Amino acid sequence: MTPQSDGGARTTPARRPTIKDIARRAGVSESAVSFALNGRPGVSQGTRDRIHRVAEDLGWQPNSAARALSGERSGCVGLVLARPAHTLGVESFFLQLVSGVQEVLASRKVALLFQVVEDIEAECAVYKRWWAEKRVDGVLVVDPRSEDPRPELLDSLGLPSVMIGAPAEGGRQVSTVWADDSAAMASVLAHLHELGHRHVVHVAGLPGLAHTERRITSLRTEAHRLGLTAIRSVPTDYSDAEGAEATRRVLDEAVPPTAIVYDNDVMAVAGVAVAAERGIKVPGELSIVAWDDSALCRVTHPRLTALVRDTSGFGRLAAEELLAQLDGGPVRSLQAELPHLEPRESTGPPAP
Amino acid sequence: MTPQSDGGARTTPARRPTIKDIARRAGVSESAVSFALNGRPGVSQGTRDRIHRVAEDLGWQPNSAARALSGERSGCVGLVLARPAHTLGVESFFLQLVSGVQEVLASRKVALLFQVVEDIEAECAVYKRWWAEKRVDGVLVVDPRSEDPRPELLDSLGLPSVMIGAPAEGGRQVSTVWADDSAAMASVLAHLHELGHRHVVHVAGLPGLAHTERRITSLRTEAHRLGLTAIRSVPTDYSDAEGAEATRRVLDEAVPPTAIVYDNDVMAVAGVAVAAERGIKVPGELSIVAWDDSALCRVTHPRLTALVRDTSGFGRLAAEELLAQLDGGPVRSLQAELPHLEPRESTGPPAP
DNA sequence: CGACGGTACTAATGCGGTTTAGCTCATGTC
DNA sequence: GACATGAGCTAAACCGCATTAGTACCGTCG
Numbered sequence: 001m002t003p004q005s006d007g008g009a010r011t012t013p014a015r016r017p018t019i020k021d022i023a024r025r026a027g028v029s030e031s032a033v034s035f036a037l038n039g040r041p042g043v044s045q046g047t048r049d050r051i052h053r054v055a056e057d058l059g060w061q062p063n064s065a066a067r068a069l070s071g072e073r074s075g076c077v078g079l080v081l082a083r084p085a086h087t088l089g090v091e092s093f094f095l096q097l098v099s100g101v102q103e104v105l106a107s108r109k110v111a112l113l114f115q116v117v118e119d120i121e122a123e124c125a126v127y128k129r130w131w132a133e134k135r136v137d138g139v140l141v142v143d144p145r146s147e148d149p150r151p152e153l154l155d156s157l158g159l160p161s162v163m164i165g166a167p168a169e170g171g172r173q174v175s176t177v178w179a180d181d182s183a184a185m186a187s188v189l190a191h192l193h194e195l196g197h198r199h200v201v202h203v204a205g206l207p208g209l210a211h212t213e214r215r216i217t218s219l220r221t222e223a224h225r226l227g228l229t230a231i232r233s234v235p236t237d238y239s240d241a242e243g244a245e246a247t248r249r250v251l252d253e254a255v256p257p258t259a260i261v262y263d264n265d266v267m268a269v270a271g272v273a274v275a276a277e278r279g280i281k282v283p284g285e286l287s288i289v290a291w292d293d294s295a296l297c298r299v300t301h302p303r304l305t306a307l308v309r310d311t312s313g314f315g316r317l318a319a320e321e322l323l324a325q326l327d328g329g330p331v332r333s334l335q336a337e338l339p340h341l342e343p344r345e346s347t348g349p350p351a352p
Numbered sequence: 353m354t355p356q357s358d359g360g361a362r363t364t365p366a367r368r369p370t371i372k373d374i375a376r377r378a379g380v381s382e383s384a385v386s387f388a389l390n391g392r393p394g395v396s397q398g399t400r401d402r403i404h405r406v407a408e409d410l411g412w413q414p415n416s417a418a419r420a421l422s423g424e425r426s427g428c429v430g431l432v433l434a435r436p437a438h439t440l441g442v443e444s445f446f447l448q449l450v451s452g453v454q455e456v457l458a459s460r461k462v463a464l465l466f467q468v469v470e471d472i473e474a475e476c477a478v479y480k481r482w483w484a485e486k487r488v489d490g491v492l493v494v495d496p497r498s499e500d501p502r503p504e505l506l507d508s509l510g511l512p513s514v515m516i517g518a519p520a521e522g523g524r525q526v527s528t529v530w531a532d533d534s535a536a537m538a539s540v541l542a543h544l545h546e547l548g549h550r551h552v553v554h555v556a557g558l559p560g561l562a563h564t565e566r567r568i569t570s571l572r573t574e575a576h577r578l579g580l581t582a583i584r585s586v587p588t589d590y591s592d593a594e595g596a597e598a599t600r601r602v603l604d605e606a607v608p609p610t611a612i613v614y615d616n617d618v619m620a621v622a623g624v625a626v627a628a629e630r631g632i633k634v635p636g637e638l639s640i641v642a643w644d645d646s647a648l649c650r651v652t653h654p655r656l657t658a659l660v661r662d663t664s665g666f667g668r669l670a671a672e673e674l675l676a677q678l679d680g681g682p683v684r685s686l687q688a689e690l691p692h693l694e695p696r697e698s699t700g701p702p703a704p
Numbered sequence: 705c706g707a708c709g710g711t712a713c714t715a716a717t718g719c720g721g722t723t724t725a726g727c728t729c730a731t732g733t734c
Numbered sequence: 735g736a737c738a739t740g741a742g743c744t745a746a747a748c749c750g751c752a753t754t755a756g757t758a759c760c761g762t763c764g
Binding site: 370371372382383386387390392414415417418419420421422423424 | 719720721722723724
């Protein structure tokens with residue numbers, strides 16, 4: 001830590017123009033300006049144009065605090081990510097989601113308040129604070145759980161919100177946007193079944209998460225339907241470490257699986273590494289499928305067969321839905337496009 | 353898209369308590385409440401305590417808009433990430449940085465406004481808008497460039513800011529927080545030199561970025577000092593695709609390098625994959641070093657020797673510095689802890 | 705020709721805080 | 735006992751915008 005320059009006086013920058021400045025320059029009252037700039041009736045077309053010109057000239061933008069204070073809208077939506085610090089930052093899902101969200105929000109001049117916390121309790125605390133401070137108009141909620149306290153909390157606060165990734169839950173006034181994990185899992189299993197696999201392991205993500213549960217259930221149902229018995233899910237925390245560990249465990253079993261489905265890209269890559277370390281050929285002796293595509297799936301050797309979904313499109317959908325709700329739209333449950341399987345080099349027929 | 357429930361009337365939630373409510377309940381004026389809650393003089397200890405108790409009871413939190421409007425502080429800082437959508441989301445650096453930033457901000461109840469945009473022009477536009485809307489009190493700026501328009505812009509707006517990753521630049525009233533890439537690069541080259549490598553290629557990141565330039569310069573200087581001539585940098589855009597492509601190119605040369613240093617983890621992993629695809633043994637025939645450690649470096653086989661830095665600590669430092677500046681502190685240039693090399697399995701002596 | 709209705713605008717108020725100015729009363733001072 | 739002092743509190747202005755309640759003016763119609 002080396003202080004280097006102590007910085008002198010900062011020159012005072014241009015003062016922000018206000019409605020008053022516009023009013024003076026245009027020779028009208030402040031209210032006229034407000035009407036004109038907000039497209040309200042009560043000003044002639046002539047003055048309206050003049051006001052717009054002056055505002056443009058001055059580079060005026062509404063002061064967000066003032067607007068929030070009078071208009072009852074802060075122009076912000078919130079997004080909290082509850083993840084223990086060490087699991088942060090490898091998965092591609094999240095930033096892509098956010099980039100989709102932003103596209104929509106930015107076009108409507110809505111800002112995104114973002115916060116990373118350790119766990120779900122802290123997450124709830126953030127919602128309460130944001131609500132009390134009137135910081136956000138609504139929130140996007142990720143990582144829905146099977147026993148989730150958040151819909152109830154958000155409902156009681158009356159904070160408009162969209163749950164990303166969960167189907168509708170009974171009774172709560174919370175919109176949801178979700179992908180059909182069940183169908184997707186079925187398509188993955190069908191692909192492997194067609195190739196001839198009869199013994200598949202699903203290295204799942206966190207058990208508490210709703211979509212994990214859906215995938216596990218779907219796997220079981222489909223396996224049953226296909227008459228397969230040697231099929232099961234093992235839980236992890238989504239980390240590379242547990243992904244690798246789970247892989248080692250199942251490969252050590254008396255009858256190891258011929259295919260493994262991983263619940264995210266990071267674990268799938270870890271699985272490839274474990275196979276490499278043991279000299280197990282992929283896909284010759286072991287087929288691997290990654291849930292969620294990303295650059296990762298393309299940098300491994302062999303490149304990974306992956307379940308591709310339009311993550312940023314998912315984010316866009318969620319953001320649209322939240323904005324619609326803020327505009328007084330109904331609470332709904334929307335389903336995103338079905339993920340599709342992109343076969344690459346990591347899946348093939350099992351060894352005879 | 354399947355609308356499912358149309359949501360009925362939302363029950364009106366509890367009204368947010370205001371200072372007025374506290375004043376009434378405590379039997380004092382609103383100003384007294386404001387003084388008490390902000391630790392200003394002008395109220396006796398007795399009333400002060402009483403007011404605090406009432407505020408606590410009511411669960412009062414200051415309305416952020418109101419406070420921003422009168423207090424000249426929005427309680428928000430901004431962070432813009434300018435990346436083309438397709439390069440988003442693999443690198444671990446960013447989310448870790450943010451998690452460090454948040455730790456500090458949250459403890460001071462400052463919110464983080466986050467925005468993803470396509471390029472640096474859009475980024476500048478966001479700063480201008482945030483300034484005009486008075487949305488943020490300051491900003492954190494990432495990915496500094498060698499010819500960077502942002503310090504000048506931020507300076508002219510008078511928006512307090514901290515550049516993350518660049519050493520101080522002449523004249524601008526912008527703080528900086530940076531790591532000594534030059535020394536780090538020197539340590540990497542020393543490691544490889546000790547192992548016996550004489551022909552090293554540096555697969556660099558985007559040429560425009562300041563730290564890329566520093567690493568390239570340092571590599572050249574150090575190579576010269578060590579009397580090595582077969583050493584050079586090749587530029588990429590940080591993506592897995594270009595990392596792989598660059599690797600193929602240099603391995604195709606008449607005299608291929610015996611070691612490659614990659615400017616991020618993703619490209620290093622891509623490099624490993626290219627080696628695997630060609631049957632080149634790592635580290636037997638090719639040593640690989642990754643700049644920045646992450647789960648990725650541990651899931652490859654072999655695990656990657658990496659340059660470790662405390663990214664979230666870096667974020668903390670930057671956030672601290674920005675807050676200090678908002679509190680009237682001087683503009684400074686701070687240096688973060690020196691990254692250190694973590695030798696793993698991907699580096700070894702070159703083939704004889 | 706005066707009441708009427710509509711248009712184009714202004715004045716005034718409020719949002720929830722912060723801050724300045726002022727007011728009251730007890731105390732100390734000479 | 736008159737007067738300055740300061741502690742403890744209140745009233746009022748203000749931040750920048752949205753909104754509601756007027757007001758002035760004009761044309762129209764009975």
